[in-house]
Amino acid sequence: xxxxxxxxxxxxxxxxxxxxxxxxxxxxxxxxxxxxxxxxxxxxxxxxxxxxxxxxxxxxxxxxxxxxxxxxxxxxxxxxxxxxxxxxxxxxxxxxxxxxxxxxxxxxxxxxxxxxxxxxxxxxxxxxxxxxxxxxxxxxxxxxxxxxxxxxxxxxxxxxxxx
Numbered sequence: 001x002x003x004x005x006x007x008x009x010x011x012x013x014x015x016x017x018x019x020x021x022x023x024x025x026x027x028x029x030x031x032x033x034x035x036x037x038x039x040x041x042x043x044x045x046x047x048x049x050x051x052x053x054x055x056x057x058x059x060x061x062x063x064x065x066x067x068x069x070x071x072x073x074x075x076x077x078x079x080x081x082x083x084x085x086x087x088x089x090x091x092x093x094x095x096x097x098x099x100x101x102x103x104x105x106x107x108x109x110x111x112x113x114x115x116x117x118x119x120x121x122x123x124x125x126x127x128x129x130x131x132x133x134x135x136x137x138x139x140x141x142x143x144x145x146x147x148x149x150x151x152x153x154x155x156x157x158x159x160x161x162x163x
Contacts, residue, residue, distance in 0.1 A: 026116060032054065058087040063137055084143040088144055092150040115153055116146065120143060123146060130142040
């Protein structure tokens, strides 16, 4: 049971990848976004459903396993716990315009990945303060806040780009 919890807490193993595991988790979410969008012929309902599902499942797991992850990895917001990046990246992609065709889909995926990662690194207010919430709440809340920023910026940029 402990191994299953660790696998889930590590964002399906992305937390164990070398150098910047949060970036790997965001990249994994971007790949899921691409696969769902491409496989559904860019059906916005399928994409929104998949991203909402990742958002909800990873958020619930992050909070539920937050105390466990901190105890297992020996610190607050351990880098091995990447469920927060899965949730944040999924929220970033929620309801984005994707244009038409594979090229537009790749632009949307790449832009979403890059903008989320930039905001996640910068952590503009109040994101940094949200990290002070206990256990999984603090780990998750800052990423959801930066994802809201990323999504809003991308809504403007991509709607202009694809117009």
